[in-house]
Amino acid sequence: MSASNKPDDSTNPMEVLTEGMKKDDVHLRLISIRKLSSIALILGAERTRSEMLPFIKQILLDADMVILSVAEQLGNFTSLVGGPEFANLLLPPLEFLATVKDDAVRYQAAQSLRIVVAKHSAQDMEIYVVPMLQRLASDVFFTSRTSACCFFSICYPRVTPPVKAKLRTDFRKLCLDESPVVRGKAASELGEFAKVIETEFVRLDVIPDFLMLAQDDTDTVRSIMVKTCISLAQVLLPEEVTLLVWPTLRDYSRDTCWRVRLMLAQNLVDLQKAVSPIMSLVELLSIFQTLLKDTDAGVRIGAAVKIKHFCGNLDKANQVPILVNCFMPFIQNLVSDTSAEVKATMALVVLALSQLMGSTLTMEKLMPLLHILVKDTCPEVRLDVISNLNWLDDVIGIQQLSVSLLPVIIELAEDSSWQVRLAVIDYMPNLAAVMGQEFFDQKLRCLCMGWLTDRVYAVREAGVINMRKLILKFGASWATKSIIPLIMTMSCNDIYLYRMTCLFCVNELAMFCGMDTTTNIMLPTVLLLSEDPIANVRFNVAKTLKKIFPFLEASVMDAKVKPALDKLRADEDVDVQNFAADAIAALPAA
Template identity: 55%
Template sequence: MAASDSTTDDSLYPIAVLIDELKNEDVQLRLNSIKKLSTIALALGVERTRSELIPFLTETIYDEDEVLLALAEQLGTFTPLVGGPEFVHCLLPPLESLATVEETVVRDKAVESLRNIASQHSPANLEAYFVRLVQRLAAGDWFTSRTSACGLFSVCYTRVSSAIKAELRNHFRNLCQDDTPMVRRSAASKLGEFAKVVEVEYLKSDLIPMFVILAQDEQASSDSVRLLAVEACVSIATLLQQEDVEQLVMPTLRRCTGDTSWRVRYMVADKFTDLQKAVGQEITKTDLVPAFQALLKDTEAEVRAAAANKVRDFCQNLDQFNQESIIMTNVLPYVKELVADPNQHVKSALASVIMGLSPILGKHNTIEHLLPLFLSQLKDECPEVRLNIISNLDCVNEVIGIQQLSQSLLPAIVELAEDSKWRVRLAIIEYMPLLAGQLGVEFFDEKLNSLCMTWLVDHVYAIREAATLNLKKLVEKFGPEWAQNTVIPKVLAMSRDQNYLHRMTCLFCINVLAEVCGPDITTKVMLPTVLAMANDNVANVRFNVAKTLQRIGPYLEASAVQTQVKPVLDKLNTDSDVDVKYFASEAIAGIAA
């Protein structure tokens, strides 16, 4: 009898432990126990998981949000642990409870898990269990359950009978007209997804009237409902014939384009190229071109920026036959105004895409109409605008050629590189490796190399420092051989400059070039200059020689360290200047280590 009792206690042990842990005041302990649920379920076996663990979890959903979130996530992967698809419906009760809690992230995770397990139900079980759950949530007293229901219609609709489908459409219609804005917002966000699985006849008769109602939602705080209706607009338009789009969708879309809420107009601008593809070329020409012009001139900067960001894609997607004339007549005049927009985010958004118009408009139009705009943007006071133009020069280069580019835009870049404001010069230095990669080594050597060397002797330290790092990036792009032929001779010549600051810049350059040039060039070409500078008459230069020798040590051939570097460091270690001695001893210790 005692043995039998012991066996019973052992078999109940995992549930008993779980109960104790879930009642513990420590949230972390409860969270850890939820994360071990799969292990506990494996220990219990599928029958006891179904008969004991799942009912227990259903009854104890009253915990901290963090614990409930972990539970909602775990249950979405539990199908094998309850015996497979045949028994997956037993996971619905705890997930249904989680789908009604107050915390949004928990509800969303519960809905995600319900969506995952919906496909694992047999058609009979789907109607008997899952659809009933959706209907209960959709008719729930609390708005939380009704918002969760919205995300579940599309995953079960296609696999149920016609009568059940009609019930589901009716429930969804009620949710679209719910008194609570949060429910309508959730319905609007799932309308496009639901539209994709509903038959076309019911799409026209049932869903489009709902779409029209949501897109005209005028209750307080309901611009969020209208802006979500814009997303649904894209999905619905792709499912309809052209004449149906004109009749059923366009009146609503026109209203959205001129909506009183800037957030709705922003959503239209953000989804504009998706809408363009959905409605087709004819409607684009008659309706979307004027709508795009209105968005580019919108009173709100956020809307103008979103529209500006779509300029290239919108133009690319235009009908090839009318493309150039529409751009030149209807788009470019508005783009020209945006180049001088008072808002830097608008200008930056435009600068990131405007170069993409070159391949569309061709060489003549680019030279005549676009280059002046690029030139203006290159001189913009906002660094991001300049960067976005320089980042996309290759688009223009392919269309008009390097010669035309150098005649038109390079003088502006050089002008910025020599600007009296050191921060402007600094910005151009940071773009130089990007520019070099786009223009190629031959063109760079001819037009910009001397500029990079000039920065090394700038009177502002920050410029000299940035110019040094710039050299390293250029060598990474063009290779050590290019460095040996083009850059290193000019750097080494600085070791003989009368200005000791320039001699120190020579050392700083060697510090970073050694990393990218390799042992052979560092030892044979650069090391002799460093060793010669150990005799410099300025102490600052001598102690920087010690620091440089330590820095480039790992990039030198081992024999050179022993025969050339160590004797020079030993000599510097007996220097009359205390700083030189200090850095020499540091270098000796560093190299030894």
């Protein structure tokens, strides 16, 4: 700690903390309480034990935000109170916080307790921790019993056999608890508990608990049990997984509650990693297929997004055959799903699968599906395809991709959804580079010009940027002949917004087109617009002239540019006057 940050020797840190906690404003008290760790470091271990811990016990009824901060900090207090031999002093305040109504405080207290409990010696575990656990587990309030579930797996390995037997009994009671919240928490901890229990007791105690919770009447508990199945699959023998876990998972794939089925869909890949490869192919594949045709769109989506990862985890020899033979029929159905959300998801899934299938199969199996999706009536589906076409570049090459999808891309360039048009604009420079300059001039130039007069500003703006990218690919000479004259004709458009777009193009393109083009082709159009009846156009002329100063020949500055700016400075519109004055001030010195 630097000298400037050290407290004055006469200052008692505890007095400062106490005064801070007397303030009426909760946020001010929170600021004070967040300094607990720093103050404990200043006080030293002995004073922290004798002064700070009693103070902490007095403030445990404060606002939830305050005690949440206390719960969070106490998890790192073991070293501040003198090490593991004094860790038991942290249990009372954390035990209290683990019983409160607020979920966030209770959760944080339980997490901090796990840290503190792990620091106890084996002897202190039985003297201090186990009694605390049993108090929580037998408390009349479900909040306490919920917190108790968190500590069994930490305590169990470090206590004597008689205490272990009592812990197994206590955990069984929590699995049978009348509160579904407690049963749910017990279910979530069952897998971790099974990892530390002796093998014979896994079969005697854990498996009966598992079977009971797996059939729980509450769908929340059953949902939690999906992840417990993953943990148990890592502990049980393969034949036990076959007899116990798979029947449960098959039941869950047809559960009456969509939340249970969704949880299963979202954890398919984790289940795959937890079991043997043979089980993945035989049992899990069947469950996977059931979920892909689920009645709930969310479940279908949850399963579909796992296809690539599932197949990618298989051995190389099985990846493509399983994908083509076992999943493609379901993918084809989902591409034409009744749900727009499902189809939008499938756009991303199909594109991602190309990385597994390779060039030939992508063209044969996936491109027909992309043609269906890119013509879908839902704009979100079309957008997801066109926005992510670059995923296919490395698989089939942009040349082949462009040729295959070119008619569709041209059609989407005028799509009713402006977001889709925007996505096509983003793809256009690469497409133009692949197809070549001659093809662009014949087939694509009119599309690009059309974007400059789009009714949506974001599309017009993107169209201007697109022109810049095209010039960088085809060169300034091409732009002078093929693009710039067309852009300059926009200065005569009846709609003033499009006349402004003409100016925006000049701003963006002048530096890439060279001094000759800027002076002889662009400047006359800009000067013509300085007489425009719309003030917004005129002040944009002033802004444009200022920006293109460096790209104009010196001979026109005094002869044409400065007189135009002088006239704009005398304009009747104040904004035009200001922008003109700003441009005049920036004129290069003669």
